[in-house]
Amino acid sequence: xxxxxxxxxxxxxxxxxxxxxxxxxxxxxxxxxxxxxxxxxxxxxxxxxxxxxxxxxxxxxxxxxxxxxxxxxxxxxxxxxxxxxxxxxxxxxxxxxxxxxxxxxxxxxxxxxxxxxxxxxxxxxxxxxxxxxxxxxxxxxxxxxxx
Numbered sequence: 743x744x745x746x747x748x749x750x751x752x753x754x755x756x757x758x759x760x761x762x763x764x765x766x767x768x769x770x771x772x773x774x775x776x777x778x779x780x781x782x783x784x785x786x787x788x789x790x791x792x793x794x795x796x797x798x799x800x801x802x803x804x805x806x807x808x809x810x811x812x813x814x815x816x817x818x819x820x821x822x823x824x825x826x827x828x829x830x831x832x833x834x835x836x837x838x839x840x841x842x843x844x845x846x847x848x849x850x851x852x853x854x855x856x857x858x859x860x861x862x863x864x865x866x867x868x869x870x871x872x873x874x875x876x877x878x879x880x881x882x883x884x885x886x887x888x889x
Contacts, residue, residue, distance in 0.1 A: 744783070746784045746790045748857075749794060753793060753800045755843075756847075760800065763839055817835065
């Protein structure tokens with residue numbers, strides 16, 4: 743698992759949820775028996791800059807779409823026949839979709855934080871102490887290792 747792959751996945755997911763709100767389909771859709779593992783890996787042709795741009799574009803489009811919806815209670819049809827969607831739910835609201843996007847982004851942000859922590863060793867409170875310049879004696883602010 744790499745941060746670039748998480749960003750690629752998050753961009754694809756956000757665009758997919760926006761497509762669901764708009765009830766549009768772009769490109770081929772993953773079938774129930776296909777793995778999504780490839781979207782967590784940057785190919786040799788992809789760069790981190792490109793997936794960051796894709797994520798920014800997906801977020802910008804979500805903002806534009808949501809700004810144009812008068813009622814966040816508007817129904818969003820739930821795709822049927824795919825195991826990652828509940829069979830017994832016919833519609834979500836736009837509000838539900840937005841809350842789900844927040845949850846998805848938070849979860850993957852947590853994954854990215856775990857990856858970062860394995861690289862630099864910094865944990866929550868020392869990072870906050872450094873970023874927010876907390877006074878002593880709370881926590882020793884994190885500092886990048888030297889050498």
